[in-house]
Amino acid sequence: MTGGDQDEWLVRAREITKVFTTHGRGVLALNEVDLTLQRGSFTSLIGPSGCGKSTLLRIVGGIESPSQGTIEHAQSLKIAFVFQDHALFPWLTVLDNVAFGLKMAGVDTKERNRRSQLWIERVGLAGFEKTFPNALSGGMRQRLSIARAFVTEPDILLMDEPMGALDEQTRLLIQEDLIRLWEETRKTVLLVTHSIDEAILLGDQVMVMSRRPGRIKASLPVSLERPRTLHDMADPRFVTLKDTIINDLHDEVMASMESR
């Protein structure tokens, strides 16, 4: 069954090119990027800052359109986002934030509260249902934004540097949560990150992007077995892969420094 699923693509991007205009000048952000997301796969996207990886994620999610190239979505594809700064609605309580997507989808109050409550408990926010996001810590806000995404039962989860704003300890905790949740639900995930550890630990494959204009420089499969834990970071395969990625990225970062 999993073999068959592996062949089913949910998103197919072909030769995506994106040009931005800032202060009247055109900037080439993405240059002919190809990307295919298979059902049930976890893809990590890593690259130097400003390489256009967030832009690629937004194009994949359909909230931004490419300047050139085609993007195909499988039929009636449900997409959910976890944003970099969480983008929680400050005027909604924890419960209402989680329930927002369901409300917009027309799910009735009782049903959406039941499903939201379930996810609030799953991410460990039980007891905070009536709290507003402002009163939560960074880690809790992140859990909330993960619950808000998962509750809509999306086919694809797009995460844009979700741990970017967290301290190291919280980041580790949430990574463990994410591994657990992903292994339970097997959602298709595209994760944009600048942490090599995170990319390997969570992903089935790691895509390394070049400096701007962004292209996919390498696509590396992660051979670590699941279920995974933080201890896999000491596995020799992990270390070897990390070394490969560091070398790839190092060249890119050096080159982008020189061109500046």
Added chain:
Amino acid sequence: MTEVPLTAIVAKNPIDAELNRSSQRSRRLRQRDLVLGIATPVILLVLWQIASSTGLIDAKIFTPPTTIFSTAITLIHNGVLTHDLGITSLRLVVGFVLGGAAGIVVGILLGIFRTLRAAFSPLFSALYAVPQIAVLPLLLVIFGIGETPKILTVAAVSFFVLEINAMAGVRSIDPQLIEAGRAYGARGRRLFWHVLIPGTLPAIFTGLRVAAALALVVVTATEFVAANSGLGYLVWNSWQLFEPNEMYVGLITIALVGVILTGIVELVARRVMPWSRRNARD
């Protein structure tokens, strides 16, 4: 035998005692602040009373508080104060509500539609720069000496303050929130009601607070020059008749109206934006 409970006490007590002490300390400080806040004006009033009744300051200009109080009672009994208060409140509330509501609607529209903003925003900014009270004579020419020009000056100042604040509010909503709203299926009307409006509310209430204060200034100034009723008229008229005690009553009543109006705005704000209340308390 006594050692076991003793260690338990030692382990628990210092923390509990410290917590106790600190909560007592903060309660004492809060009580002291409250007492100081009330006592200071009371003491000043008493000093004023003593100074003016002993002739230390001129009682004709600085009427003793007790005299002001009895004047107030008289003015309430003969209906002058209640009538002036009623008419001022009417001008204030009607102008504030109508002008404010129009300002909110227009400001939101200007915030959303770039074309409208380009066409009207510079014009409104220029008009706002003209002190509203300066337009009063023109309004008197157009509408005659009725209630309309007085209410319109109040409405004008409320309109401009809210138009500017609501527009800024729409434009300063975190674009990530709009994007998150869209990504979770809020489009068109739903995006407007579920993301745009709640996101603009804090700016709207900032506008309402400012507009409430300015509206009171404008209504008072209008009544100084172009009315024969209202609290502004009461103050102005008592200057012309040299009745400082009535003037004080008028001034105090105007201040009370201001306190009540901003109090109502504040109450509504807390009602409508429970999230910002929690934030403010932290």
